[in-house]
Amino acid sequence: MMKFKYIKLLWVFLYFSSSQHLLANESNLVLKNQQGELFELNKIVGKKPVYLKFWATWCKPCMEQMPHFQQAYEQYGDTIDTIAINIDLNDDPTAVAAVKKEFNLTMPIMSDHTAKVAQHYQFIGTPFHVLLDKTGKVIFQGHEADKALDNTVRLLSHDGVVAKPRLLDEGNKQAATALVIPEFGLKAILYTATWCDWYLADTRPKMATNCAAAQKQINLLTNQGIDTEARVSQLWTDQAAVDEYIEKFKVIHPVYIDHGNDLFIDNKISSVPTLVIYKNGHMVNRISDFTSPVNLQSK
Incomplete structure (x- = not known):
């Protein structure tokens, strides 16, 4: 509620x-x-x-x-x-x-x-x-x-x-946390929303299931030692919603709100969840279907 x-x-x-x-x-x-x-x-x-x-x-x-x-x-x-x-x-x-x-x-x-x-x-x-x-x-x-x-x-x-x-009140505007892409190694960034697993459950059940599956798989990637983080849409979201999301999915990687929607725009994110993979500083893959396990060790 x-x-x-x-x-x-x-x-x-x-x-x-x-x-x-x-x-x-x-x-x-x-x-x-x-x-x-x-x-x-x-x-x-x-x-x-x-x-x-x-x-x-x-x-x-x-x-x-x-x-x-x-x-x-x-x-x-x-x-x-x-x-x-x-x-x-x-x-x-x-x-x-x-x-x-x-x-x-x-x-x-x-x-x-x-x-x-x-x-x-x-x-x-x-x-x-x-x-x-x-x-x-x-x-x-x-x-x-x-x-x-x-x-x-x-x-x-x-x-x-x-x-x-x-x-609307502009008094609480915040700047987004800067995204850092390492020069060497893998970096996985999950673009998602704090509400997509429950709000879409009735109208878009497959999307809702995909959202939940994505976060669970990103937790697994984090446990494998891969540098991961999540950027969540500013839509319907504040820090309290992020905290609730972290607790619900037992998130073990950083989660940041994309204040201003700059990263979503720059990376042309038109659907959530979307996982963007970088290797040695370059984007190498985008994944939006999480019905199968994500394996980045071979990337």
Whole structure:
């Protein structure tokens, strides 16, 4: 139950602030549409209000909010540019298309295939709503489909600006621990999530089983004397979640949160778990299927 309480806390952890000024008119903020074509956000930002919703097909509250999202698009789509952004983590186009059909979604649906758009908007968990005014300034961030979101959307639809931003707290931002790759020998890095073995158990049982198997196998590699560590996604995660994960799996190697999502982006991690193997300072293998034992001694 503590895990679900933690997620709920993330949804409600909002506060009023007028000191943040995120702008989105950067050339590297690129999404991919369902036809595989690239779309630059700066084509629409700064012209009229923009509503971005980050979601995943395996995210239960995302699915619960889809009717609300479609209704908002139908009501305000003419005055507010709206995009449904799949975060492209443990997801695929077939699952996205199924959600589109199930909820009769008619807004543009795109994927954050580089994860850089989510990073820019300080994404920490799905569902995640981001509203920009007509100047390109971010004036709302939140997780719930509530009155605060509805009121902000309504105000934006009238004149394109909102006097008082409502943004997530940035006060607890942390820097990620630097990753050190040795010049000689083997190094194994497991990219995973503290929640993937239990949260995906109902919606993606094979993925959940694979997550648990990965951690158990990395423990075995550590016992063999191989230099191992885990980098966990910042999604839905804090140090308390990491500590619980370590205790649950009796982890015997270092575990670090990838604050800022830089390593996940740099290594193009689009699914968890993924094991990245280095030898003598060079990446030599990536493993994402842990149904069979991992043997690195011959690498």
